[in-house]
Amino acid sequence: MNDTPPRDEDAHYRERAQRKKELIDRRIARATIDRGVFVLNTGNGKGKSSSGFGMLARSLGHGLQCGVVQFIKGSFATGEEAFFRRFPDQLDYHVMGEGFTWETQDRARDIAAAQAAWEVARRMLSDPDYDFVLLDELNIALVKEYVALDEVIAAVRARPERQHVVITGRGAPDALIEAADTVTEMRMVKHAFKAGIMAQKGIEL
Amino acid sequence: MNDTPPRDEDAHYRERAQRKKELIDRRIARATIDRGVFVLNTGNGKGKSSSGFGMLARSLGHGLQCGVVQFIKGSFATGEEAFFRRFPDQLDYHVMGEGFTWETQDRARDIAAAQAAWEVARRMLSDPDYDFVLLDELNIALVKEYVALDEVIAAVRARPERQHVVITGRGAPDALIEAADTVTEMRMVKHAFKAGIMAQKGIEL
Incomplete structure (x- = not known):
C-alpha cells in the first residue's frame, strides 16, 4: 500500500528545471571577472x-584577431591548416615544427625549430592586437626541454589582460597546470588506431 | 670510480629517435583498415x-561534405555557428535545441525538439553524400531519454562505410562507448568559471 498521490510528472519536471535554472543563474551571477583566460x-x-x-x-566567428603556432606537427593535421589558411585577415598561422621528432632524428635541429616557434609565440603573447593565441603541442617542446618552462609561464602571465591563450599537448608540467585557468585532461578510453584503423582525413589528418 | 666512457648525447638521441620511428612505423603498417570512424x-x-x-x-579543409546537428545548445556557442555558417556549399548546419532544458522548463517541448533534431541526424546517417557528421550534445538527449539509445546505435552502425560520425556530450551511455571506435573522456582538472571568471567569447561562447 502506498498512499502517495500520483505524481504530476510535468509539474515535477518544471520544478526540477526551475531549481537547476536558479542554481545556474546564481553561478553565472558569481562569475564577475571578465578577462582573457x-x-x-x-x-x-x-x-x-x-x-x-x-x-x-x-574566436574567428566572433571576429577576434587570432594567432596560431604549431610547435611539433608539420607533416600531420594538414586538414586544419588548409582550412584555416583561408582567413589571412583574421588569422596569423605559423607551422614551425618539422614533423615529430622521431622523423628528424636530429636534436640540434629539433631544438632550433622549437626555439624559432617560441620566438613567434612570445611576440604574439606580448602584442595586444592578438585576441586569441593557440600554441599547439607546446607541451611536447616543454617536456623535451626544447623551450624553457619559466619563460613560457612568465610570458603567459605578462600577456595583455584581454588575450586568451590555449596551450595543448600531452604531459603538461605541473607548474603550467598551476598557472592555467581551465585545464582538461583528455583521457584515452579507446582509439581506432589501436584496433587497426588507419588515420583518417578529417579525424586525425 | 666510473669507467663508463662519456656518452655521445647526439648518437644516443638519434638511436632513441630511430627506435621510436621504427615502433611508430610498425604500428602504422599494422593499421590497415580504411573506413569511416x-x-x-x-x-x-x-x-x-x-x-x-x-x-x-x-574535414572542411580536406573538401569533405559535412553535416552538423546541435541537439541542446541553442543560445550557447554562437561563435562557432557564426563561423561555420560561412560554408553553405560544404556544410549542412542545423541548430535544433532550444537552449538548455532548464531554460525551457517544458518537458514536452524539450522532447519534441530533441526528436526533430534526431530525425535530421538520422537522415544524414543514411545519406552517403555526407562524409562527416557531428551530432553535438546528443549524449544529453540520450541521458534524458528524449532520444532512444537503440535507435542511435542502429543508425550509427548502419551508416555508409566511409562516413565519419562524432558524438559529444557528458554521460555517454556504456552501450555507445562500446559501439564507438575512438572514445575520449574529457576530465575537468579545473575551470575558470569556478574561479569566478565569466564565460568568454571564443572560449565558451
Missing part, C-alpha cells in the same frame, strides 16, 4: 589539438 | 564540443 589541454587521449582549433573557429 | 567525446571537462568542431574544420 589561459586554457590548457593535456592527457593521452584524442581532442587536445582539435579542441584548440574548435576554439579558434569560435 | 565513430568518435565519441564525453566526460565533465571542457573540449567535447570544441574538439568536434575542430574535426569539422579539418
Whole structure:
C-alpha cells in the first residue's frame, strides 16, 4: 500500500528545471571577472589539438584577431591548416615544427625549430592586437626541454589582460597546470588506431 | 670510480629517435583498415564540443561534405555557428535545441525538439553524400531519454562505410562507448568559471 498521490510528472519536471535554472543563474551571477583566460589541454587521449582549433573557429566567428603556432606537427593535421589558411585577415598561422621528432632524428635541429616557434609565440603573447593565441603541442617542446618552462609561464602571465591563450599537448608540467585557468585532461578510453584503423582525413589528418 | 666512457648525447638521441620511428612505423603498417570512424567525446571537462568542431574544420579543409546537428545548445556557442555558417556549399548546419532544458522548463517541448533534431541526424546517417557528421550534445538527449539509445546505435552502425560520425556530450551511455571506435573522456582538472571568471567569447561562447 502506498498512499502517495500520483505524481504530476510535468509539474515535477518544471520544478526540477526551475531549481537547476536558479542554481545556474546564481553561478553565472558569481562569475564577475571578465578577462582573457589561459586554457590548457593535456592527457593521452584524442581532442587536445582539435579542441584548440574548435576554439579558434569560435574566436574567428566572433571576429577576434587570432594567432596560431604549431610547435611539433608539420607533416600531420594538414586538414586544419588548409582550412584555416583561408582567413589571412583574421588569422596569423605559423607551422614551425618539422614533423615529430622521431622523423628528424636530429636534436640540434629539433631544438632550433622549437626555439624559432617560441620566438613567434612570445611576440604574439606580448602584442595586444592578438585576441586569441593557440600554441599547439607546446607541451611536447616543454617536456623535451626544447623551450624553457619559466619563460613560457612568465610570458603567459605578462600577456595583455584581454588575450586568451590555449596551450595543448600531452604531459603538461605541473607548474603550467598551476598557472592555467581551465585545464582538461583528455583521457584515452579507446582509439581506432589501436584496433587497426588507419588515420583518417578529417579525424586525425 | 666510473669507467663508463662519456656518452655521445647526439648518437644516443638519434638511436632513441630511430627506435621510436621504427615502433611508430610498425604500428602504422599494422593499421590497415580504411573506413569511416565513430568518435565519441564525453566526460565533465571542457573540449567535447570544441574538439568536434575542430574535426569539422579539418574535414572542411580536406573538401569533405559535412553535416552538423546541435541537439541542446541553442543560445550557447554562437561563435562557432557564426563561423561555420560561412560554408553553405560544404556544410549542412542545423541548430535544433532550444537552449538548455532548464531554460525551457517544458518537458514536452524539450522532447519534441530533441526528436526533430534526431530525425535530421538520422537522415544524414543514411545519406552517403555526407562524409562527416557531428551530432553535438546528443549524449544529453540520450541521458534524458528524449532520444532512444537503440535507435542511435542502429543508425550509427548502419551508416555508409566511409562516413565519419562524432558524438559529444557528458554521460555517454556504456552501450555507445562500446559501439564507438575512438572514445575520449574529457576530465575537468579545473575551470575558470569556478574561479569566478565569466564565460568568454571564443572560449565558451
